[in-house]
Amino acid sequence: MATHDLGVLPAFDLDIPTLLDISREGGIGGRTRRYEKFAGDMGGVYRDGDAWRADVEARGSDRLVYWVDDHRYQEGPGALVVGTSTLLPGRVGDEFAFTRGHLHEVADRAELYYCLKGRGVLLLETIDGRSEAIELSPGKAVDVPGHWIHRSVNVGDEPFVTLFCYAADAGQNYAIIGDANGMKSLVVTDGAGGWTTVPNSDHRGYRA
Numbered sequence: 693m694a695t696h697d698l699g700v701l702p703a704f705d706l707d708i709p710t711l712l713d714i715s716r717e718g719g720i721g722g723r724t725r726r727y728e729k730f731a732g733d734m735g736g737v738y739r740d741g742d743a744w745r746a747d748v749e750a751r752g753s754d755r756l757v758y759w760v761d762d763h764r765y766q767e768g769p770g771a772l773v774v775g776t777s778t779l780l781p782g783r784v785g786d787e788f789a790f791t792r793g794h795l796h797e798v799a800d801r802a803e804l805y806y807c808l809k810g811r812g813v814l815l816l817e818t819i820d821g822r823s824e825a826i827e828l829s830p831g832k833a834v835d836v837p838g839h840w841i842h843r844s845v846n847v848g849d850e851p852f853v854t855l856f857c858y859a860a861d862a863g864q865n866y867a868i869i870g871d872a873n874g875m876k877s878l879v880v881t882d883g884a885g886g887w888t889t890v891p892n893s894d895h896r897g898y899r900a
């Protein structure tokens with residue numbers, strides 16, 4: 693993973709109304725940070741580990757698979773982070789390409805995901821076992837309440853681009869998914885050009 697703090701302006705100078713140039717192709721003019729994930733960073737997250745290893749051996753571990761541009765203009769309670777997430781299409785075994793996924797560290801923090809391009813699914817789960825998979829296409833958004841673990845999945849054949857917005861003090865808890873051996877549901881091909889969810893037999897349940 694690579695994180696670039698662009699350091700364009702010192703944080704205190706960002707505390708002003710800012711015009712952001714949001715690209716439907718992904719990316720945000722005026723961003724303060726980009727974070728990138730490569731194929732080699734995704735070890736252990738796909739259920740079919742052999743398929744992931746074969747893919748990395750065949751196409752390289754340094755292939756960019758998704759990236760996030762964001763604009764963090766303030767810190768503290770009440771501040772927002774606004775950005776775009778661009779997730780390239782692909783599959784690892786039966787599973788469609790996804791972002792690592794997380795619960796907010798401050799778990800009650802909500803988030804909005806608005807689809808700018810492509811076809812994707814937002815996979816959402818709670819610690820007490822509820823699960824939802826909501827399809828997104830341009831113009832559709834998911835209002836993700838607090839306390840829901842969330843992951844973007846690209847079920848199409850072009851980049852899946854979303855605009856997101858969440859509280860700047862939310863933070864990301866990734867261990868919750870790792871400790872549970874993955875999310876409870878997997879988003880997989882239905883064999884007919886579409887997607888479906890199947891239970892992840894390795895899932896151990898979430899621990900708060």
Ligand SMILES: O=P(O)(O)OC[C@H]1O[C@H](O)[C@H](O)[C@@H](O)[C@@H]1O
Pocket residue numbers: 760776777791792793794803843856857858864
């Ligand atoms: O953090 P990941 O699960 O790798 O997903 C990538 C990104 O997805 C969303 O767009 C979130 O709003 C970002 O904060 C997050 O970093």
Ligand SMILES: [Fe+2]
Pocket residue numbers: 794796803842858
């Ligand atoms: Fe989030």
